[in-house]
Amino acid sequence: MAPLKSDLPQGTLDLLILKVIALGPVHGYAIAQRLEQVSRGVVQVPEGSLYPALHRLENRRLLAADWKETETGREAKFYRLTRKGLKQLKTETADWQRLIDAIGLILGMADGGAQ
């Protein structure tokens, strides 16, 4: 049975990318893989929109990039978080958490009402 995959909510791709990169410098393919793994195949990350998103974040100076050799000796573009990127990640994470809490509260209240 194919895993049930849903589309990523609007605006969350940037947040996920920032979160992945926060763990340490990493190249594009690895980001794609990690997103795939972490989301356990539940969320569909279209690879085609990954690179435009990376370039956009780089352009907004939330990310910086260096060309480094990988363990296999190939040269790849490694992205890392800038100070600004870290700040952005924190605020966005907090926002997201607040949103989830709020939605959870509303959903929980509906349950309570039914009982």
Next chain:
Amino acid sequence: MNWWKRLSRRNQMEAQLEKELSFHLEQHTAQLAARGIAPDEARRQARLALGGPEQVKEKCRDARGTRWLEDFLQDARYALRTFRRKPGFTLVALLILSLGIGATTVMFAVINSVLLRPLSYPEPDRLVTLHRFTEAFGESWGFSNFDFIDAKRESQTLAVAAWTYAGGTISEPGEPEYVNGRRISAELFSTLGISPLQGRAFRPDEDRPGAAPIAIISFALWQRDFGGARGTIGRTFVYEGKPYTIVGIAPAGFQLDGEADVFTPLQQEQSTDPRMQNRGAHFLRAVARLRPGFGLAEGRAELALIARHLAEEYPKSNAGVSMTAYPLQKEFIGDVGSTLWLLLCAVGLVLLIACVNIASLLLARAVSRERELAMRVALGAGRGRLARQCLTESALLGVGGGVLGVVLAFVSVHRFVAFWPGSLPRAEEVHLDWRVLLFAVCASLVSGLLFGLAPALRVPVRGVEQTLRAGARSIAGGSRRLHSAFVISEIALAVVLLVSAGMFGHTLLALSSLDPGFNVHNVMATRFALSPGALANPEQIRAAWQDVLDRARRVPGIESVALADIIPMREGENSLPYWTTATPPPPNQEPFALASCVTPDYLKVMGIPLRRGRFFTEHDRLDSEPVVVIDDNLAQHAFGTKDAVGKRIWIPALGPSPALVIGIVGHVRHWGLASDDQSRVREQMYYPFAQVPAPLLHFFSSIMSFAARTTIPPLNVVEPLRRELRGAAGDQALYEIHTMEQLVSASLARQRFLLLLFGIFASLALLLACIGIYGVLAYLTGLRVPEIGVRMTLGAKPLDVMRLVLGQSLMMIFIGVGVGILAALAAGRILNRLVEGMRPADASTFAITIPVLVIAALFASFVPARRASRIDPVTALRQQ
């Protein structure tokens, strides 16, 4: 990395993008292969997961942020390549555009300098002009001297100054010459906020009767008569027979309703100018500056209050008179505003037609490029990107036309101003400034967008595959409709301009054929200044004038001569209140009539018809009964059908006792052929110069003009006349010499000027519309060649084919003409309101102009139609 670096390192960034994406693909392929998938299949799956590499690259480039600039440069290069490939099209388009934008820019430059830019005084928005207002006659600028003095003293909100027209002969230094002058109150310079270039303005104690005569001279006079010498301040010159000491030199270009050379203190003339002592003589122009902390509304409220007090105190002259204030700028520019806006609209229409024309040419190209565009969409180009490319191309064309247009405007704006009929207010201030340049830039970009929009919207969205497969053969119905819409709007716009030009032509014809009320041929009129030496006492003045008339009569070629204080259709007027019963009507509700002071031969000189009674003779003198002659209108208005001869008229300005009406003459169109019907004062009366009271003679001598009927061309008598009338001291001068024909023709100058310009614009519009029709039809017919081939194979005759093509164009022409006629009717109403004497757009105007357009349009469509009829069916079919 800033945007410039990103832009300059574009190639490096492209290489890096390529490398990054291929790394991704390789890694993914390798991983899939490691799971045991065959290498080819692994590569396929990796590619599918990533999506089209070019599309991803495009999106990454978009994310870079400098995309627009890169694209713009790329598009610009592409556009320039296209232009180079089609130099003919590019040249024609640039020519049309630069003409359109150049003409629009010239008009805007004039409007900007004359109407929009504030006056060149400090804090110009605080300067106002004062008007008086009566129920019966509305507003007028004239202030009496006493009203001015009272308003100046009473007002807390306004600093008031006044001036009036003057002029006279400067007899020393140099040759005697007549100059324009102004009498100004001491406060005038400080009120306007300017100071003399050298020397000083008048002091209040110098602006009173009996003070030593002093003057400020113009920069021009300083240069002309004193050679711009340093020590001019303090020197004296003889003006009107009196020595004046120069205390100041006005700044260059200083004007008070036109340029003047000599400025003298206003109140010094209290004893010599009877108007200065008369609260009923409204001859001063009052200007004022709002004092700090007060606004226009407060100034007006206070003026109304002052006027009410004056009306209570002096009911005879001031009852019912109110005072108000207006921004000075409005007064300064008069009524040229409507003409200027009218011309800007007309020029704008021409530019619009030019844009439509270029749009249809560009569209034709866009349609034939449809396959190319579809191919590029298939290869990954975004729709917006392609539209932007089309727009870049047309914007470049627009900017190119704009640059040429500004150059054109720069060289021609002063020529245009010089070409203006009469004097354009603030003409010397007209130049191109940043506002005009901004306007030109906007005009070019807007035109560029306007004609680029249609082709840009043609970029295919859906059915790319269909377009690719169909090829150039099929032409979408939408495009044909759009092309027709272009032609229709061009024709409609051309109709508006043609009909407007036709209306002007019709109006001018109608106005020129009006009877001016006098015989315009072989009459000359000139102002004349008696020698100041002859002005000592009334007897001497009368004798001097008689001498002038006698000498002039002796000049060969002169048939009869007369003096008059006002000349028909020339500047200057004298409207006086009158009544026909012994009890006067309430103050400021009397009827007014235009009063001319003339000598007995005036009727003969002007050729005005005598309807009843007699005109003046030598026997109407100061010691005989006061007499007047009235015109048809006054007779009709005051006495109805009854015979007016023998009735009496009270004219307080001419004396307390009533005057006897001795004759009725025809009405003269004094205010000009076009304006006379709309003028406020349409009744006229004449009184004899011989009955002017002695105290007023000195003043009248300064305003009398000299008119002569000649047997030879009138200007030929000027030189002998000048020699004959120089006078014993050689200081009597003729000035402002006109023939009556010139004055009549000048009274229609505005209408003629508008006719000329509208005629030029209309012909341009017609030409552009014809080019448009030709281009569109040639293009549409070209696309139908295979269809026509089929028709001919099936038996259509060349004549049928011509009918087919002409029918198509006739359809467009008729719709265009229909829409145009509606628009022209609307435009005609606007013209009617803005131009005096304008005739409404009547059937004959349409009957003349519309066929011209239809014939021209059909002629333009005839060429493509004939070409279509000569198509060889075999070749045509093979084209498929």
